[in-house]
Amino acid sequence: MEKHKLIYLDGAMGTMLQKAGLKPGACPEMLNIRDPGAVTAVHRAYIEAGSGIIYANTFGANRYKLRGSGCQPAELIEAGVRCARTAAAGTDVLTALDIGPVGQLLEPYGPLPFREAYDVFREMLTAGERAGAELVVFETMTDLYEVKAAVLAAKENTSLPVFVTMTFERGGRTFTGCSVAAMAAVLDGLGVDAMGVNCSLGPEEIFPLAEELCALTDTPVIVKANAGLPDPATGRYSITAEAFAEAMLPYTAIGVSYIGGCCGTEPDYIRALAAVTGGETAVRRPVRRRSVVCTPTRVVEIDGVRVIGERINPTGKKRFRQAVLDGDMDFIVRQAAEQADAGAHILDVNVGVPGVDEAAVMERTVRAVQAVTDLPLQIDSSDTAALEAGLRAVNGKAIINSVNGERDKLEKVLPLAKKYGAAVVGLTMDENGIPATAEGRFAIAKRILDAAEAAGIPREDVFIDCLTLTVSAEQDKARETLRAVSMVRDSLGLHCVLGVSNVSFGLPERDLVTAGFLTLALAAGLDMPIVNPNTECVMDAVRVFNVLYGHDRNAEAYMAACAGRRRTEAAQAAIPGTPDGPGRALMDAVEKGLKEDCRRLTETLLRAGAEETEIIDGFLIPALDRVGNGFECGELFLPQLISAAGAASAAFELIRASIARRGAPSVSKGRLIVATVKGDIHDIGKNIVKTILENYGYTVIDLGRDVPPERVVRAAVEQDVRLVGLSALMTTTLGSMEETIRALRRSGHECKIWVGGAVMTPEYAEKIGADYYARDAKESVDIARRVLG
């Protein structure tokens, strides 16, 4: 087997410093200033043992971990890099700036905004480069989103080569659920210089993960394993230097390029490693090229039909456009959840509405959507700034929709795909419009592929859209599209995307035409249809195709879908007759929390010509009141109250859509603000209150959680809102609730404030100057009625 040079990294720093007297839990980076000699001595020991790259003692020197220490990141990093450089002087050993996780979880699961994470890393990186580090290693990372912030910060602010290693548990996932395959897809896209695995496990446990990684990427691979597993009581690691080195030997056969040790390893381990492995590793790794998009927790390989959901798109949809204009993320997020639950594999995200800051809305939308589904996203815009904002916010590997054959477009969009590691959809059109023939479109597809490859984008990341035209307008063009798809598949070997629904525009029973065309296109080679996955016959067409073409082994998926359908029909048939008409039945459905029935009955009522307000005031509100009263007097259990609210929401959504279709102004009983105060990120209680208030017809401006006082004040003043609800769950955040109330009062803005939350009491509410205390969601409604009517 061909061999190339194996580079040895160092072993643990913390283990060595603790041996030299550092207390557990103390900040190791402080020693860079207090006892630089001790740090340099550790580096020297590793260099003598054979390390070719040493990691400076800078792992946790970030502004969050150093808070309260009296030290700045820059000074500890400069001192740390100096220690390493001193030890390496006169050798060809390289000094790596070592950067670990910030130690705070990123949004949406934690308080740390992506931008702030980026800034934390930027501060460390520029200090490290200034001090003479020759590369940067981000290690022990568990959150791929945080890694993305780190890598972008490195590439945009320094010229250091970038190494990344993440920490996996036995199941092959990091603590935040990221898989090895997702890491490989994203880091290959971002163009890191080496990637791999460190910490948590010993050499034997890491091996299968490294093996998987080596088969997925041709980027050099790094492994830094622990000295076995720690004893829980003492923290001591289990294997000796010799055993460690023996266990690391197999890594050279799979072509790992950089090896070293993590927790529990010492210079002897590196010395043994060098002796046993002899400085060589296999050079060629058989890497399977494949088309992949992903989020950290879900990798979607394009090796069969992959449905791209089209519904996050305002084109021709008044209700959606209104949601974008109002910043109504909840509505958009529901579109995402419904498509994901219907079986979409990828979601297209388009928020282009005239008059909005598309880039800003795109960023918000991407973040909101990826909080509720783990499907990969396709960022869809004709605006380069919106594309970039979306790509930056994406957690995972996305698709750009789209570029086309125009030179200007290619020059603007392809560099974005390259920089952010996205796949790209190429539309077969250019300055001269859409070619009439398949040959013309194929020629453009070829040109796009060439340009993409020249821009450094691998061909498996180029998808072609041969463009669907409306068959009622140009009947001969459907066949040209199908021919073009086949040519692209057969001659270029690329995956094909197609917005399918266009074909049926202007014809009655559109779904029939769409599904028919979809089946033909799938047979012609389309494997990434952009469709509405909530249209049953569209998904049926995909399921049937998968059976007929042998992609669905033994028709298992098809049969499962059919079985589910029979159950639903049976359940619907079982609903007892409705003697008092659909209105009475709707009230029953709300009270029982039956969402599907609420939807169906509301549709029936609307179709029968009932006024929207009549449905709301005649049935929905009385039903909710009954449930609310039942809860209040201790007859109904809280989950029933919330179920009823959820069921009523489904009805309200249909009513809102109906109002939007008529172009009538939306009905609202008044506007109010809800927020979970600064420092508090437990927001389920606030969200429940919001759901119920919306059901009573109030427009709820939800500022979210961890909201600083000034944002509450600004929203109340700017939008002239007269009722503000604040929630806090922890005793530690009651202080910021008080502060928020004070800020609202100081602003002079006239408004009533109500408060709630697990630790809140009526007495405390009064003490901090709130106007009302609400024990639960029901009492919040009573307060809203009192204040807003």
Place this chain on the structure above:
Amino acid sequence: MELQIESFSRREVLQYLGWRGEELTPETAALIEQAAAETLETIRPQYVWRVFAVETQEGVRLPEAELALPGRSAAELLEGCRSCVLLAATLGAGFDRLLVQTQPRDMARALVLDACGSAAIEAVCDRAEEEIGAALGDGAFLTDRFSPGYGDMPLEAERPIVRVLDTDRRIGLTLTESCMLLPRKSVTAILGVAGEARPRRFRGCAHCELFDRCLYRKAGKTCGKA
């Protein structure tokens, strides 16, 4: 360290949901069972612990952890203990993801899941306590566990515990600047190591035999023991 639980207390789930003895409809009972199954499927419990020497001159201190524990609660708990266990446990990030993803889909289910998570992390701590007890061997008895933010132990005690156990690295458990543990369903605790078995304190309504019919509970109050 990873750890498995096969079940958790339904009574605790009901208690977290504020159950006052209302009729449990079949729909609600089914919702709870489904949420409980989903919880067990999603959680990846992890815990980490270590033994520390305790000094009791001038208040309770753990010198090695540079941790001082002011207040009566800690002093009472650790009375006569020469050492103690610091424990941190979490259900993992996947459960937080489930909670966030469920809310826009079905708020009632999210609410019940949240309660299941609270009950599950208690069960995880109980199991961890058993394993720690077994690891410490005969002759060592664990006291009740006690967490920052309860009694008069300040919530700020989370900081040194999280730091000294290196929870971020070991089990993926972080602390926000306002001292909240993330992932959300996580616990840190102190347990004394005593030379003889200690009486256990009252563990709350869910463990009381009057749970289903207690009049105090129905009125939203407690008998004072909890």
